[in-house]
Amino acid sequence: MTYLPTTIRMFAAYSGNQEMDAILYFIAAVPFAFISVPLVFFIIYVITGSTKIGEYTSLVFTFVGGLYLAFLYSSGIVGPIVTEWGSIFMINSDAAINLYLMGLFVIPTSMILGLLLLIFLQRMPKRIRYRTALPLVAISFVFDFMLTDMIAIVDAMQMFARLFVLIGTVLAYLAYFPPTTVQERLGIQGQMKGLHLETIDHNIDLFLKDRSEDPDLELRPLS
Helix, strand or coil: CCCHHHHHHHHHHCCCCCHHHHHHHHHHHHHHHHHHHHHHHHHHHHHHHHHHHHHHHHHHHHHHHHHHHHHHHHHHHEEECCCCCEEEECCCCCHHHHHHHHCCCCCHHHHHHHHHHHHCCCCCCHHHHHHHHHHHHHHHHHHHHHHHHHCCCCCHHHHHHHHHHHHHHHHHHHHHHHHHHHHHHHHHHHHHCCHHCCCCCCCCCHHHHHCCCCCCCCCCCCC
């Protein structure tokens, strides 16, 4: 949702239509401002298994994202700077940048790193570790480099950030549809077969309680 108007914006910049370029930048800023909302919900749900807690926490980040947009729209943007590599706008509000960095970037990123550490410290089947950890890594790639893209002041940095957003998207796909070579290397070839068709609760609380010594323990819903 963010990169569809961004893609059109690049064509507008290439054709010299700066007004359309700016309009599409503001449109792309809307889904970007709320990208942390589903991210936080996912992390909270994985940790607690509760959709209610996830929804309440996400509501806070929705409010912060709204504040970010308010500062962005009220202060405006500077640019564009159009080069052969892309079109760059600079946010004309330190409050908007600081709010996003502290409220919508640092906290979710810290949650991702903390959850990854928790996953690797727990004893769980390789396929569950793979299916839970790799999406978090992919989300981190996309999330971090989308921010880099939005605040980039150098065209090469913008292109570099978008390349890593693409890499993160590919990693997310591989998390659910790993190639055979990856399955063989991880020793999960037989375990992953048909896994994407199953309904799996990703709540890792089962492993925190060490309920079984079986390394092939299946995840079961807490209910």
